[in-house]
Amino acid sequence: xxxxxxxxxxxxxxxxxxxxxxxxxxxxxxxxxxxxxxxxxxxxxxxxxxxxxxxxxxxxxxxxxxxxxxxxxxxxxxxxxxxxxxxxxxxxxxxxxxxxxxxxxxxxxxxxxxxxxxxxxxx
Amino acid sequence: xxxxxxxxxxxxxxxxxxxxxxxxxxxxxxxxxxxxxxxxxxxxxxxxxxxxxxxxxxxxxxxxxxxxxxxxxxxxxxxxxxxxxxxxxxxxxxxxxxxxxxxxxxxxx
Numbered sequence: 001x002x003x004x005x006x007x008x009x010x011x012x013x014x015x016x017x018x019x020x021x022x023x024x025x026x027x028x029x030x031x032x033x034x035x036x037x038x039x040x041x042x043x044x045x046x047x048x049x050x051x052x053x054x055x056x057x058x059x060x061x062x063x064x065x066x067x068x069x070x071x072x073x074x075x076x077x078x079x080x081x082x083x084x085x086x087x088x089x090x091x092x093x094x095x096x097x098x099x100x101x102x103x104x105x106x107x108x109x110x111x112x113x114x115x116x117x118x119x120x121x122x123x
Numbered sequence: 124x125x126x127x128x129x130x131x132x133x134x135x136x137x138x139x140x141x142x143x144x145x146x147x148x149x150x151x152x153x154x155x156x157x158x159x160x161x162x163x164x165x166x167x168x169x170x171x172x173x174x175x176x177x178x179x180x181x182x183x184x185x186x187x188x189x190x191x192x193x194x195x196x197x198x199x200x201x202x203x204x205x206x207x208x209x210x211x212x213x214x215x216x217x218x219x220x221x222x223x224x225x226x227x228x229x230x231x232x
Contacts, residue, residue, distance in 0.1 A: 035221075045168070045211055045223035060220040061124075094167055099215075108215035109158035111179060113167035 002027035006095045006114035008080075012121045018082040022095030022114050029053060029076040033099030035110065036069070036080045038091040046091075050098050050108070051078055085121045092116045125150050125217050127224035129210075135232040142199040144227045146212035151192045156216035159188055159197045162209045162226075171210075172197065199229075207231050 008020030022034070030053035039045050049059040051069040059067050068081040082089060094116050099108035126149040136142055146157065155175035160168035170179040172188035175195055185200040199206055212224040 044225045045213070047219075047221040047223070049219070050221075058219045062220070096167075098221075105154075106215075106218075107156070107173070108218055108221055109170060109173040109213065110160075110168070111170045111173075113169075116167055 002097065002112050004095050004097065004112055004114040006093075006117055008093075008117055008119075010117060010119055012085050012089075012119065014086050014121060014123055015084055016121075018085050018089065018093075018119055019079065020093055020095070020117055020119075021077055021079045024076040024078075024097075027097075027112075029073070031100065032097050033058075033106065033108065034071075034078045035096045035098040035108075037094045037096055037110070038089075039094070040091045048080065048082075048093075052099070085119075087121050090119060090121045092118050124220055125152070125214050125222055127212050127214055127222055129212060129224035129227050131227060132225075133228045133230060135230050136202055137232045138202050138204055140202050142197075142202055142206070142229060144197040144199075144210055144229070146190075146195045146197070146224050148193045148195070148214060150217065152195075152214050152216040154216060155191050155195075156214060157188075157190070157195050158213045158215065159186075160211045160213065161206075162211065163205075164208075168211060202229075204231075 003025045006022040033050040035050040036048040095114040096110040097112040099106040159172040162168045
């Protein structure tokens with residue numbers, strides 16, 4: 001059974017960099033895209049971006065200037081960095097298994113999720 | 124960016140009743156690339172439906188999805204107590220970005 005386990009900084013001050021990592025256990029890592037999604041009561045669910053085994057990345061244009069994603073193939077892990085955080089970045093952050101390639105089409109729905117990390121930005 | 128609008132915002136029903144949730148897209152979704160999720164308090168979202176009408180593994184058959192183009196529906200045929208939760212639609216037809224609807228709260232009447 002596939003499991004995603006995530007960890008990272010939960011309390012940040014404005015202008016700091018958020019860092020989260022998600023480890024994938026019990027399933028294939030190299031045939032999917034792996035995503036980060038955040039959730040706030042005000043904006044709901046917001047997709048941040050995705051990365052695959054080969055390091056191909058797609059970002060949400062609204063966050064692209066501040067987001068960096070990376071993959072660690074040897075440990076089946078992927079990571080998120082979000083720079084220059086503000087109070088607006090306070091949210092629950094989830095990692096999730098997303099896109100699967102079938103031919104040239106990517107089917108990007110999320111069938112496995114991490115447990116979530118609450119990130120709070122406050123001075 | 125494709126905007127998804129869900130209605131109603133809150134749906135108040137009783138166990139045993141039928142629930143109908145709507146999701147409307149600002150543009151037509153090619154290949155019916157729409158998914159539905161259920162989220163209970165304190166939990167991550169759970170995939171119910173993908174491809175507009177295909178139930179995910181382990182999802183009871185009281186959950187069904189329908190629709191095409193810009194109009195999609197999630198139907199729960201006979202509500203069980205554990206079905207009272209939040210429901211979200213998500214499109215993956217036009218990405219980036221992948222986008223979600225704002226959610227429908229299904230509450231016990």
